[in-house]
Structure formats: C-alpha cells, structure tokens
Amino acid sequence: MSNEVEAPGIMGVYGSKISYYTGKLEAYLRYREIPYESFPTVAHSKKLIDGVGIVQMPVVQLADGRWMTDTTPMLAWLESERSGGGIFPTDPLVKFVALLIEDYADEWLWRSAMHYRWSYRLSRQYAAQFLYAELVRGTLPLPRLLAINMLKRRQYFGFVRGDGVRSNTRAHADQTYLTALKLLEQIFTRRPFLLGNSPTIADFGMMAPMFRHFSQDPTPAEIMRECAPAVYEWVARMWNLPPSSSNVDLIDSIDEVLVELLREICETHLVQLRQNAEAYGRESKRYDLTVQNYCYRSVPTSRYRVWCLETLQYQWSALNETTQEQLRDLLTADAAVIWGERVGKASEYDPERRAPFNRAINVFANGVP
Numbered sequence: 481m482s483n484e485v486e487a488p489g490i491m492g493v494y495g496s497k498i499s500y501y502t503g504k505l506e507a508y509l510r511y512r513e514i515p516y517e518s519f520p521t522v523a524h525s526k527k528l529i530d531g532v533g534i535v536q537m538p539v540v541q542l543a544d545g546r547w548m549t550d551t552t553p554m555l556a557w558l559e560s561e562r563s564g565g566g567i568f569p570t571d572p573l574v575k576f577v578a579l580l581i582e583d584y585a586d587e588w589l590w591r592s593a594m595h596y597r598w599s600y601r602l603s604r605q606y607a608a609q610f611l612y613a614e615l616v617r618g619t620l621p622l623p624r625l626l627a628i629n630m631l632k633r634r635q636y637f638g639f640v641r642g643d644g645v646r647s648n649t650r651a652h653a654d655q656t657y658l659t660a661l662k663l664l665e666q667i668f669t670r671r672p673f674l675l676g677n678s679p680t681i682a683d684f685g686m687m688a689p690m691f692r693h694f695s696q697d698p699t700p701a702e703i704m705r706e707c708a709p710a711v712y713e714w715v716a717r718m719w720n721l722p723p724s725s726s727n728v729d730l731i732d733s734i735d736e737v738l739v740e741l742l743r744e745i746c747e748t749h750l751v752q753l754r755q756n757a758e759a760y761g762r763e764s765k766r767y768d769l770t771v772q773n774y775c776y777r778s779v780p781t782s783r784y785r786v787w788c789l790e791t792l793q794y795q796w797s798a799l800n801e802t803t804q805e806q807l808r809d810l811l812t813a814d815a816a817v818i819w820g821e822r823v824g825k826a827s828e829y830d831p832e833r834r835a836p837f838n839r840a841i842n843v844f845a846n847g848v849p
Contacts, residue, residue, distance in 0.1 A: 491516045494524055495538035498610050500593060501551045501586075502538040503692035508555055508684050511721040512562070516540075522615040533839040546837060552586065553835035555684060565728045567681050572803045574730060577738065577810075578675060579795055580745060582685025583788055588749035591776075592656040593693040594639040596700040598632070599650070603697040608632045644769060644776025652774040657700060659744055661708040664690075666737045668710035672717065674738075676730035679718060687718050734810055746812040747772055753789040754817040760786045761824025765845070780844040786827040792818050 493509070493516045495502030509516050521528060521535055528535045531547035540548040548554050559566045569575040597603050608631040616627050645653045664686070667674060674682045694700040695715045704712050734742070751771050759767035759781040769776040796804065796818050804819065817823060830838045 490543055492519055492541040493517065493538050494519045494521050494528060494540070496520065496611065496614055498607060498614075498692050498696065499537040500590065500688045500692060504684055504688040505538050505540075505551050505554065507687045507691065507718050507721075508558070508567075510719070511679065511723075512558065513723055514558070520615050520619075523619045534842055536840065536842065539840075540836075548836040549838075549840040550836050551688070552582065552685075555681065557836055565678070567679060567684065569675060569680055569730050571730070571732060572799055573734070573806055574675060574732070576795060576799060576803070576807060577734060577742065578680045578682040580792065581674065581682040581741070583792060584745040584749040585682075585685040585688055585690075587785055587788055588745070588752060589656065589660060589689040591643050591645065592653050592660075593689045593700075594635075594643065595645045595650070595653040596657060597693060597697050598636040598640045599645070599653075600697075600699040603699045604632055604636070606698055607635070642780070644779040646777070649774050649776050652772065656748065657694060658703070658707075660689075661694075661704060661711055663737065663741045663744065664711045664714070665708040667741070668714045670735075670737065671731075672714070676728070678728045678730065679721060680730065683714075683718060687715070691715055691719065739810060742810055743812055746814040750814045750817055753785060753792075754814070754823055756782055756785045757789055757817070757824040759824075760827070782843055783827050783829060783845075784841055784843045786824065787829040789817065789823075790827055 491509075491514070493502065493505065495505070495518065497518070506516075506518075521537055521539070525535050528539050531541065532539055532549040534549075536549065538549075538551070540554060542548065548557070555567070559568065569578055597607050608628045611631055612624065612628050616622065616631070617624070620627065622630070664674075671677065673679050674686065690704075690711065695704055695712060704715075731738075748771055752769060755767060755769050760783060764781055766778045766780055769779045796807075799807070808815075808819075829841060832838070
C-alpha cells in the first residue's frame with residue numbers, strides 16, 4: 481500500500497479541483513466527515529491503471545489499500561457502511577426520482593458543462609491554466625504556453641466538437657444549462673434541497689455539473705449569479721453542509737416543478753440513453769443523436785451509458801406495480817426505454833455487481849469523446 485494513504489482512516493482521492501465528478505465526491509465526503517487527502521491524477525497514472533484499469537477522475541484508494549472508481553457506486557457503498565438516515569430516500573417512488581435526477585446530472589449535463597468550459601474564451605483560459613498548474617507543471621516536460629495550448633485544443637476538439645457540439649447544436653448546448661438553471665431555481669426558492677430539507681443522492685449528483693463547472697467557470701458562473709441566485713446559494717450550502725441530521729423531512733409526492741424537471745430529463749437524457757443503446761447494439765462507434773429537434777452529429781457510442789440504462793432498468797424492476805404505475809403517470813413516453821423491451825444488446829459490464837471495486841471502463845472507448 482502506498483505510504484500516501486497509510487494514515488488510519490484516510491482515503492486518497494485522485495482527481496482535480498476543477499473535476500466534474502471529483503467535486504461531487506468531495507461534497508459527499510465533507511458532509512459525512514470522512515477524512516481524505518487529494519492527489520493529482522497525471523503524476524500517479526501508472527498507479528491508477530494498476531489499481532482500477534484506467535485513469536479517470538476521481539479514483540479512490542481506501543486506507544486498507546482497496547481501490548474504488550465511479551462516484552455513483554462509491555456513494556452507494558459508503559452509505560451502506562454507515563448507520564442512520566441516508567442520502568437515499570426511503571419512499572420507493574421518491575428514491576427512483578432521485579436516482580433518475582442523479583443519472584441526468586451525471587450523463588446529460590456533462591455535454592453542456594464541457595461546452596461552457598471549452599467553447600468560451602474566459603472559461604477556456606481559466607480551466608487550461610488551472611489544469612496546467614495542477615496536473616502538468618513539474619510532471620510533463622512541456623513549456624507552459626505549449627502545454628496550455630495543447631490542453632485547450634485537446635479538450636475542445638475532444639469534449640466539445642468531438643461530442644457533437646458545433647454551430648448547429650451550440651444553441652441547444654447553451655439552452656441545456658439555462659433550462660436546468662430555471663428549473664432548479666424554482667425548486668430552491670421552495671425548499672433548501674431538491675427533495676426536501678436534507679440532501680439526497682439527487683443533490684450530490686447535481687453537484688457534479690453545478691459546482692466545479694457551472695458555478696466555478698467564469699462564463700456560466702456569471703449566468704448563475706445573475707439568473708439563478710438560489711442555485712448559487714444551494715451550491716455553497718452543499719459545500720458547507722453541517723454533519724448529517726436525523727431530522728430528515730423529504731417530500732412525499734412529486735410537485736409540479738419536479739414534474740417539469742422530469743419532463744426535461746425524459747426528453748433529453750432518456751432519449752440519449754435509448755439512441756446510445758441502439759448504436760451500441762449496431763456496434764457503431766459513433767451515431768447521430770437527435771434531441772429536442774437538434775442533431776448532434778457523430779457523437780461517441782458509450783458502453784458505460786448502456787450500463788447506466790441497465791442500472792435504471794434494474795432499479796425499476798425492484799419497484800412494485802403501484803409505484804411503477806405512479807411513475808408512468810409522471811414520466812413521458814420517452815421513459816419507456818426504462819420499462820420496455822431491451823434496446824440493443826447488454827453491456828456485459830460488471831456482471832458480478834462488484835462496483836465500485838470492479839475494474840473500470842472509460843465512459844467512451846479511448847477516454848476522450
């Protein structure tokens with residue numbers, strides 16, 4: 481075991497201080513008062529590949545030497561190791577809604593977050609300089625200006641243009657963020673967290689895009705401050721959560737603002753999951769994604785997102801018929817991908833259900849969209 485994590489009870493978190501999913505995990509660790517140390521990924525690439533199979537953010541090494549990857553199963557496992565009130569709602573319907581919101585935040589808002597970071601000059605310059613100082617300087621033998629320009633080019637052509645955001649879809653990528661802001665603002669003017677007076681898995685999922693990207697990168701952060709101050713306040717509240725309370729009071733029915741958010745999730749994220757699964761079934765490496773009348777051309781097919789869909793289907797199958805019927809009334813026809821016949825073919829990822837202790841795969845085949 482590396483001496484970097486030998487201190488009893490200290491886990492090592494390998495990631496970045498501007499990483500989408502590292503911020504999600506760190507918010508949870510702070511809430512649960514779980515001690516950890518932060519390490520950059522680039523300087524420890526070999527160790528991460530040996531530990532989990534790939535270099536991604538975040539990767540965790542526990543104090544006992546075990547490795548974990550993928551924030552969704554990580555949070556589920558960490559919650560299972562503690563007693564008392566958890567971040568997963570006890571009401572089956574509300575829990576499923578929370579898990580669906582988390583998946584949307586993880587896998588749909590990602591494209592818009594990358595776009596706002598790497599398409600806009602101020603955000604692009606900020607992120608490239610930060611990543612250079614945090615990950616590259618002193619690790620790779622590259623001149624500063626060359627390394628920063630290489631980062632900008634790699635990220636823009638990989639995570640923006642390579643993920644279908646071009647002149648014909650840029651307005652939709654912009655609107656994806658603005659719509660999420662509008663809906664969240666309505667929710668947070670009613671209650672402090674998405675589903676009540678305490679944070680749930682939905683809140684931690686939404687922290688992935690809203691914290692280290694939208695509230696931190698200059699361009700989307702200014703939009704958030706001006707257009708959605710309650711969301712900006714929620715981000716700070718999530719980062720400064722007091723120790724968990726036993727006085728949990730969550731909603732027991734889905735109100736109209738959540739119904740509107742669910743409609744957006746169905747029209748975007750679930751449409752994406754269906755078309756991705758169809759492309760995976762055809763063994764296509766790329767496909768044209770049509771969402772809300774916009775066509776993102778030649779987006780990468782993701783085996784990992786097939787697994788995300790399978791996970792939602794598995795969670796759906798665990799619900800009783802009454803709860804399923806109630807959810808069908810709340811969701812649009814696009815959600816039938818969750819409860820209908822299999823689309824495409826099985827991912828065959830983590831068949832033994834060992835996550836987060838399994839060998840990982842990239843969201844996209846080579847690690848970059």
